[in-house]
Amino acid sequence: MNQQELLNDYRENLLGVFGDPSLVLTSGKGATVTDADGRTYVDLLGGIAVNALGYGHPVWVEAVSRQAGRLGHVSNFFTTPEQVSLADKLLNITGAPSSGKVFFTNSGTEANEAALKLVRSHGNSATPAKKRILALDHGFHGRTAGALAATSKEAYRTPFEPLPGGVVFVEPTTEALEAAFEYDVAGLILEPIQGEAGVHPLPEGFLAAARRLTREHSALLVVDEVQTGMGRTGRWLASQDVLTGEQAPDVVTLAKSLGGGFPIGAMLVMTPEATRVLGPGNHGTTFGGNPLAMAAGLATIQVIEDEGLLERARTVGQGLRDGLAPIDGVAEVRGEGLLIGIDLDLSQFSTDAPAPAVVSEARDRGFIINATGPATLRLAPPLVIEGAHIDAFLEALPTILDAVRSV
Structure with a gap:
């Protein structure tokens, strides 16, 4: 079954307390996950701060x-x-x-x-x-x-x-x-x-x-x-x-x-x-x-x-926050380690609730993030996330915000 068929069955058989899921995930490795159609995403949410070791860590x-x-x-x-x-x-x-x-x-x-x-x-x-x-x-x-x-x-x-x-x-x-x-x-x-x-x-x-x-x-x-x-x-x-x-x-x-x-x-x-x-x-x-x-x-x-992941959470998290702060459209960056909140600059968007649209646009571009409010994003990636994944997200975020501004 492809992703859409599985999503249709989900709506038929599961109680909708979570709303409709956006993806059917079938596997993961490190800080990436793959959906039922074979597309891969960088998971910057980590199962909402659950998957500290990412996916498939051999020791675990x-x-x-x-x-x-x-x-x-x-x-x-x-x-x-x-x-x-x-x-x-x-x-x-x-x-x-x-x-x-x-x-x-x-x-x-x-x-x-x-x-x-x-x-x-x-x-x-x-x-x-x-x-x-x-x-x-x-x-x-x-x-x-x-x-x-x-x-x-x-x-x-x-x-x-x-x-x-x-x-x-x-x-x-x-x-x-x-x-x-x-x-x-x-x-x-x-x-x-x-x-x-x-x-x-x-x-x-x-x-x-x-x-x-x-x-x-x-x-x-x-x-x-x-x-x-x-x-x-x-x-x-x-x-x-x-x-x-x-x-x-x-x-x-x-x-x-x-x-x-x-x-x-x-x-x-x-x-x-x-x-x-x-x-x-x-x-x-x-x-x-x-x-x-x-x-x-x-x-x-x-x-x-x-693997020294406490120190890694501090250094990688600081680097991620430092990279987010100067991006046009970001009003404030908060948090410690790899738990990060991002407030969007509402003056740059045509809606008072741009965060859900940013989440959707990011997903379309291969990144999983989360909105905790109408103008607030949350990141909680695996502690093992690679620097290349962080760099890719920081490079993509301005384009993601531009796409939401243009709507």
């Missing part, structure tokens, strides 16, 4: 294949060497205190669900109970009911209300955060860089203020590193330069790049106060921590370490 393929032939699934009545090893590795590379513990999940939203349950249980154990959870305006934490309750975008929330209550949204400024804190706050959840909102880093000093305020009010600090973690910003955690050692957050959530493309998430419970909250029977998951996911996670970390 060998590790997952070997594990599939050995042990694919066990219930959580048991554990496996891979599960124990990955938990130990994550606590080590993220600088968790010796009290740290890990709970494995299957996705980022599930990791955030676990974290919010932990915060709620912590609040309920106080006397009097702490009933409010703070979340940030423009933040995104997932689509399941609990995670959605902490996601501010009304278009995502409204169709499913009433959602779990007690969440209060706060503008991401230190002044607004200080004003929101009172005794009844059980916890605060935040992204160090708000990815879905268009790759907006939190203001200078915000993370330190969040740690200080949560400590002062006996509240838990949850840092959502689902998109920013595992090397995406050139560090294992985007928050690692501020929230480390005695200033470590109570909880960190991970997913996306953690498995290099295999479904996996993790909740890292860092501080003694947080590790005491949940006990046997309080939470669970059937597939979380399964041996295949653990093998994928261990292989991903191994490649990031062996």
Whole structure:
């Protein structure tokens, strides 16, 4: 079947919650993917920050294949060497205190669900109970009911209300955060860089203020590193330069790049106060921590370490941002490492929403990128992306923008 026939069958057989897909992808290698008609694209989105190692990395393929032939699934009545090893590795590379513990999940939203349950249980154990959870305006934490309750975008929330209550949204400024804190706050959840909102880093000093305020009010600090973690910003955690050692957050959530493309998430419970909250029977998951996911996670970390991909994300990302900034039609470039947001100069376009048209034009020219808003683009390429691919995109982008201007 060709691509159009497959797309027609998709519309017939799959629930349209994602809208119509633009391509049917059949294979990938490195930072490129190939569609059902045989056309190849440079993937500058990386499965939305998931495919840290690109496609078909031999170390990752060998590790997952070997594990599939050995042990694919066990219930959580048991554990496996891979599960124990990955938990130990994550606590080590993220600088968790010796009290740290890990709970494995299957996705980022599930990791955030676990974290919010932990915060709620912590609040309920106080006397009097702490009933409010703070979340940030423009933040995104997932689509399941609990995670959605902490996601501010009304278009995502409204169709499913009433959602779990007690969440209060706060503008991401230190002044607004200080004003929101009172005794009844059980916890605060935040992204160090708000990815879905268009790759907006939190203001200078915000993370330190969040740690200080949560400590002062006996509240838990949850840092959502689902998109920013595992090397995406050139560090294992985007928050690692501020929230480390005695200033470590109570909880960190991970997913996306953690498995290099295999479904996996993790909740890292860092501080003694947080590790005491949940006990046997309080939470669970059937597939979380399964041996295949653990093998994928261990292989991903191994490649990031062996190939120096943290440093590479920093240097290649800086080069990409420097190359984007002077392009005519680009108003602002934001981000860290290989998580980049691009605001378009609306004065140069005949529409207030040029970003989707830029995405379409880029795809026609062999580049996969993403629009997070009407005038904002997001790039999150594999950490292994080659310099030639970056150069090709920087060379093509002016022509792509010109084509959209002319419409």
